[in-house]
Amino acid sequence: MPIRVRLDERMKAKGMSLTELSEKVGLTLANLSILKTGKAKAVRFSTLEAICEVLECQPGDILVFDEK
Template sequence: MAETNGEPHAIQLRLDELLSERGMTLTELAARVGVTSVNLSILKNGRAKAVRFSTLTRLCETLGCQPGDLLLYRPDNK
């Protein structure tokens, strides 16, 4: 299970898969969404404590997906 500041969580973002499907880089996504590559990397690697709804909205708009396409719940982190 991923940890953020010692607190375990089971939510993962499927950014790698969605970027690959769309032929887009993390840097390109960051520019289109209006956040830094560092912040997207933190989200992608499961180190984020939270995601703003405005960021989630822009990710979905840019990637042409629904929030459920981006987020996974994996209680055993497999």
């Protein structure tokens, strides 16, 4: 899929674990894992907003278009 989720890098930069992020964002660990592994088909604006708020970043920092 050309859209890649770069959640790993942002989490590492903030020193946050997946469990911690799931608690702060209000998503289940399973759903966050789907998002992190790139299995998600779509992301809601509200989810993106919550993640950006917790990780203090822009949507473009998390989602990138990968042509390869």
